[in-house]
Amino acid sequence: MINKIQLSDKTTNFLIALGKSSLALVTALFIGGVIISLGGYSFVEVYVSIFKGSLGTSRGLILTLATATPIMLTGLGFALGIKVGIVNTGLEGQLYAGAMIAALVGAYIPLPSGLHTAVALLAGGAAGGLIGALMSLFKIRFGAPEVITGIMLNSVVMFFTSYLSNVPLKPEGAAAAQTKEIFETARLTRIVPRSQLTTALFIAILMCILVYFMHKKTVWGYQMMVIGLNPRAADVAGINSSYMYTAALSLSGFMAGLAGSGLVLGIFRRFIEEVSSGLGFQGIPVSALAGHNPLGVIASALLFGALEAGSLIVNQSTAIPFEFVDVVQALVVVFVAAPAMITDPFKFVCMKIRKRRLTDAISEVPHEEGE
């Protein structure tokens, strides 16, 4: 007697989601590998070195964790938006807002150690949250699609902070655009000295866990789920959608703001123009691979962190371009959205092979001639 394993709906759903993500990741890596080999490098060698570099050495591991930290937060931010059915395209601007405010609090408001860091972080998060709330306001009050306002706000914030760091807030004698260095009391502790790994990592992981808990166990999470799945039913059920959209987008922006604050307080110790190179948008592939699940974001961020860190390390000793990781990330978004894109061609080929085999088999049956 063979016992059939009874899987609950929840387990089945989880396995299916895991399958989708894995398939998307593998395919994306594969295509990335193909592109790399077109550039003249060995596919397998590249990936082996990448993962060896990022996870095999302590230096690589540190870089992996450090790289994963900001995108874990922006990925979480994106997931928060998706829960209520909103594509938050404004994460980049929210990150910049957080970075600038954290830099200012850190540099101009003296506070005792520890408290200073906390206040600066919260202020940065709040700045990002404010931008998110603004997007929500535009949506509710003016009916402006958040997809578009997010993009617009990105540019506005980025140019404005660029202006601030180029003109009024630029310290005397500084060469590049930046703000005054933050006080020591505001610094985020570096877990490993002289590295980019700071306690921001713990904050990021903590945030993911808290958001997961909020989604699954609280009444706000329930309401967000309803809004995301059926906004009209949410209205009829007495759920205040405006309130929830604002809450979700503010939280979303808060996470991105935290990411920016972490970068400033932990690594750069000041606001610089290049504080982020698309980290806000990188949140999208991170969240997508995780199935927009807050806990999954932890794993997804670590994975992408490993990929990026590894390719940076590999790039130092060879000429392999690290940009292809961005391509892999973009491909993940494409494939996670429609796993059928991968399986359909596969099925098609299988079907063709089967048809071929069938016709071959038929033609092999001997014909009786005459008699």
Add this chain to the structure above:
Amino acid sequence: MELIKMTGITKEYPGTVALKDVDFYLKKGEILSLLGENGAGKTTLMKILYGMEKQDKGEIYINGEQVSFSNPNDAIARGICMVHQHFMLVPAFTVTENVIAGIEPTKNKYFVDHKQAEDRVRELINRYNFNIDADAKIESLSVGEQQRVEILKALYRDASILILDEPSAVLTPNEVDELFVTLRKLQSQGTSIVIITHKLRETMSIADRAMVLRSGLLTHDSVDPSLSSVQELSELMVGRLIRLDNRQPSEKIGSVMFSVKDLVVKDDRGVERLKGISFDIREGEILGFAGVEGNGQTQILEAVTGLIQPESIEMTLNGEIITGDARAHIDCGIGHVPEDRSTMGLVGGMSIKSNFILGYHGYPDVCKNKLMRWKEIYAFGENCRENFQVKTPNIEAPVSSLSGGNQQKVVMARVLSREQKVLVAAHPTRGLDVGAMEYVHQQIFDFRDQGKAVLLISAELDEVVRLSDRLMVLFEGKIVAECDPTEFTKTELGLLMTGHSVETVRGMAS
């Protein structure tokens, strides 16, 4: 030889067999009524004939010649046109544009010849007395007028076979009569017509022949409607005698418990949709609103459940004034069974368990200190499932896996499992078969018999008449009549629903 013959049609969807081995035929020049409950397969069968769906098994013959349709164009080329239940129109386009799209008259091969199009459309409008403006935008037309545009589409394409899907669903009895006049005229000019319907009276009045489908199977194919009664036809449809006319008037009506005064609602164009109506509902009473859709029913529902903020309203429940948003209204004990369960009442992707608490998710038995009490919610859900006979093996399954009737049971269970003072029921049996309909009606009667108030709004006149203890007729945002449901005949009610005054109608009766 039959004009159309379909043999052995089988069509399956994942999880259901829509049609099993159905044989269908249509004679030239006849008006055929295709009868059956909701979900019996009538629309599916006709969609296959029209080329919108493809059968899994079976053949189609036209004039003895086998045909195979891959899309509606093939059917149209053969003179088959379908007038859909849910109109296939573009609100932002004009009547002419809607009629010609897909078959536009051209000059220089690719450019639309608007003049020619308009002329032909106007000519058809005049020939059949449709009384609409070829230049008007669809969004400015009434429902009855929009249906005429749908029929125009078929006429423009020289349809010799017309399929109408539930044509009278949105018409008053008088508009239905007008429609039948048009159909008879078409018949006299050689058009063959199939009417898909579950309305028995219309079958009896217009059809030459009736065919009955039940759960995807053909049960009777040549019923002569003139020889049958409503009861007999109904029995054919469900296989048992259904007494839809039996009313259950309230045994005990108490004092006024729910009252609405001077309700004025304006739409986003500033047009008054409700022009200052007032009504009361007493304990142990069902107040029903009859009227053609679009005369203010939705506005009443939205105002009474707090979904919109009216221009003016004075609403009291047991003497207390009620204001605020939907949340406030729900908390006051106003239970809402919404118009459209799938878009307004349920969240498809969510589990049945979670749907049982929708709207009441903040209540102490569901949520404590903002934390969801999933164990208690599960127990509550199991209770609901049992008490309301929701057919499902597992309440963790998504609610979209349930049939329409069971979904409506979830909605009702959710509302009726809690203490409610007033039940606001909107089209509560829309899309349900007769069995589910009976169940829902009984639930409403039982609720009322506890001494509570029920506000009923329904497009089904039969339902309103059957359930209500008192009836109000709504026309263009005003209450034009208040009466006992048995005071007028259906036809008279139809006249009231289209704006005739009570005096006129009473005068006609005597």
Add this chain to the structure above:
Amino acid sequence: MELFASIIATTLRLSVPVMLAAIGCSFSTKAGVTAFGCEGMMAAGAIFATIGAYYSGNRWVGVFVGLVAGLFMSLIHGVLHIRFRVNATLSGMGVNLLGVATATLLLKLVWNEEGFSPPTDAFSKLSATPPFTGIAKIPLIGGVLGEQSIYLLFCIVFIILGWVYMYRTTFGLRMRMVGENPVAAHSVGINTVRYKYFGVIMCGLLAGLGGTYLSLVGMNRYTINMAAGRGYVAMVINNLGGSNPIGTALSSLFFGFFDCLQFVFQGVQTPAQLMMMMPYVFTLIVCLLNSKRATGPAGVGKHFDAK
């Protein structure tokens, strides 16, 4: 007078790439597919135009290759949304990320550069291009026209063709019906899938063409992050312009004008970044005021089987 003409000329020059992309967006939107993804299409157009021009030595080959690249990107968006029913914003975002990442990667892979590519054959202004050299002599507008490239001609052609197609031909009427109510369109036998793909492909071709402008006109090389958000702006402009070619073209000019102001004010003491911010702020404000009216076709994001 000189300043005035120079402003107009610069406005036109700056508007052209975005205008092309925005007209593409109007095709896509009218067919019912949200036109998100232009950034990736423009980036792909730009980099592949440079690649094509570099290896062939001919800028027209570059244009062709850039067009193909834009087309390819739009097909990814199209297949994801039309065939696999992915939310158009998500699939568009995927294309955006992919296009920009691919462009940066190719810059490295092909030339091992991180800033900009080597120079290629490029388009010069009309007054330097035979057979248009005489154009500067036209009274009043000659000076302005002379400063433009041949792409202005493309713009005008597509505005006219686009408008005529949409509002005068049978195909245009059907495509618009698909965008308004795909279920209705299907019920009268219109192939909704085909028209949606058409809209998406036109968007890809035109956005790609806009991208080729960036790297082949004025500049004669690909610079890192060349698209610089123009694809996103094109989408906003399309929304502003009511999704039709003429409205969109006018909105592009509007944006181009503000973009141009940044250069006008550069001599004066106002910092460059604030000027660069202006067009975005302005468009944001207009977007806020405009949204309630311009909602676009009713059937955007919907499919023929109402699923």
